[in-house]
Structure formats: C-alpha cells, structure tokens
Amino acid sequence: MFTGLIEEIGSLRSVQRQGEAMVLTIAASEILADVKLGDSISVNGVCLTVISFDRASFSVDVMPETYRHTNLRELQPGSPVNLERAMMAGGRYGGHIVQGHVDGTGAIRSRKPEANAVVFTVEPHGEHLLRTVVPQGSITLDGISLTVVDVDRGAGTLAVSIIPHTLKQTALQHKRAGDTVNIENDILGKYVDHLLSLRERTTNNRRSGLSEAMLRENGFLD
The missing domain is CATH 2.40.30.20 (Elongation Factor Tu (Ef-tu); domain 3)
Structure with missing residues (x-):
C-alpha cells in the first residue's frame, strides 16, 4: 500500500x-x-x-x-x-490510498501554466479508465497522488493541476505532450463501480426468462 x-x-x-x-x-x-x-x-x-x-x-x-x-x-x-x-502502519496518509496496481496508461495532451501551477490534460487509453474518475476526486499518475480538476467525457480527457513543489520533486517535470503516464484510479470508485455493474448484470440475467442454468440454480434440475 x-x-x-x-x-x-x-x-x-x-x-x-x-x-x-x-x-x-x-x-x-x-x-x-x-x-x-x-x-x-x-x-x-x-x-x-x-x-x-x-x-x-x-x-x-x-x-x-x-x-x-x-x-x-x-x-x-x-x-x-x-x-x-510501501506505507508503514501508523504513518500519515498525506496522499490517498494507492495500491500500485496500474489500471492502464494515458497520453499527455497538453501542459499549460496557470499562475503558479501547471495543468496537465491526459487522454486515457480506453474509455473504461474514465468511468470512475470524479472531478475533485483522487487519481494517481506515474505514482503521484493528484486531484482531478476537470473531466471532459466528450473529449475523453481528464486534467490535473500540479503545484511547483510536486513538479520539482517528481519525474513529471520531464513529461511533455505525447508522453505516456501510468494511471491508477481511486480504489473506492473502482470497487463501487464493479459492485454496481455486477448487481446490474445479475438483475438482467434474472429477467432474461427461463433457461437450463436458471432452473438448475433454483433446484428444478439435478
């Protein structure tokens, strides 16, 4: 962790x-x-x-x-x-819960200064990576705990704002438009999304009518 x-x-x-x-x-x-x-x-x-x-x-x-x-x-x-x-028990969680289990990658589309910050816009490689991204929620890019400042689902992009200290202390300072970053979405959002999707699939299967599997599951067939 x-x-x-x-x-x-x-x-x-x-x-x-x-x-x-x-x-x-x-x-x-x-x-x-x-x-x-x-x-x-x-x-x-x-x-x-x-x-x-x-x-x-x-x-x-x-x-x-x-x-x-x-x-x-x-x-x-x-x-x-x-x-x-890895985090030691009893330490401070200054960022958020990160597993180190990367969900996929994304391409940096732009890097623009905004006052004392730099805004990186990233296009994830796959629509599924945006499913659990929430504005003002947490995300990890190349292992860095960051806050999402914008999600444009139409364009398929997300944006994060980087303060000078974070930029200076991480390899993100060397990244430019076109470079690839690892993406790990917030663990809470991933689990909620998975459980809701599982319940939806289960409900749809039950409404699909009679089948051999349904009859066997409910004890009508040996």
Whole structure:
C-alpha cells in the first residue's frame, strides 16, 4: 500500500529484456536506507518487488502483464522514475490510498501554466479508465497522488493541476505532450463501480426468462 507521495526520483541504470519480461536496475539513495529483499517499491506507480540491492541501486522483476499495461516498457537507461516505499502502519496518509496496481496508461495532451501551477490534460487509453474518475476526486499518475480538476467525457480527457513543489520533486517535470503516464484510479470508485455493474448484470440475467442454468440454480434440475 502506498500514498502517492513520491520520496525520490530514481534513475534507470540498466534494463535486461527477455521478450515481455524485464529486470530493471534503478539508482537511488533515500529509499535504500532500510531496504530489504522482498520489499515493495512503487516505480512510476507500479508496485514491484526488490530482488537484489546494493548501496546505490536496487533491482526488480517486471512480468509480462505489467510490461503490457504500463509505461515501464518505454524506459531506457537514464530515464527518471518516481519512487515510493510501501506505507508503514501508523504513518500519515498525506496522499490517498494507492495500491500500485496500474489500471492502464494515458497520453499527455497538453501542459499549460496557470499562475503558479501547471495543468496537465491526459487522454486515457480506453474509455473504461474514465468511468470512475470524479472531478475533485483522487487519481494517481506515474505514482503521484493528484486531484482531478476537470473531466471532459466528450473529449475523453481528464486534467490535473500540479503545484511547483510536486513538479520539482517528481519525474513529471520531464513529461511533455505525447508522453505516456501510468494511471491508477481511486480504489473506492473502482470497487463501487464493479459492485454496481455486477448487481446490474445479475438483475438482467434474472429477467432474461427461463433457461437450463436458471432452473438448475433454483433446484428444478439435478
């Protein structure tokens, strides 16, 4: 479990690729202070497991499922990445509840200054990613806990406003229009949406009339 408050910007040291599987070695400092084998570290919002480490870097496995559904596959040696250690019990949740389970990716459509902030407009890759996005709700982009300032369902986009501190302390400072970000929607919205959809499907099935499955379910057939 994470909070979306980035602790450090790491730098990708090397990538070992074998098809859609990868081992990433990432240079870091602060998050290595108490690292142990098997620890969970969020890399650009993706929860990954430490498989080895030294005083200046750590390595993580990336499985094919993660490769296909996140922007980690686009990383090259030297790429900056957002890093956060798993939340310790009793700590402050300064952001929101983040699992590190990325729902998909999106493309940055624009980056515009607004007074002391910068507004990023993002187009998620897939309409389903906008289903649970709520204005003034929480969202995670590349592991950063952010507040949604606008949702344009007609255009298929969402917008977030970034304060100078967040921009300076995260790899988002290097992102430009056309770049890809990982998206994790708010866990509360995802579960509510799933349960409501499940109830709707169940209700529709019950109204669909007689069927062998319905008769068997209700004890009319052995």
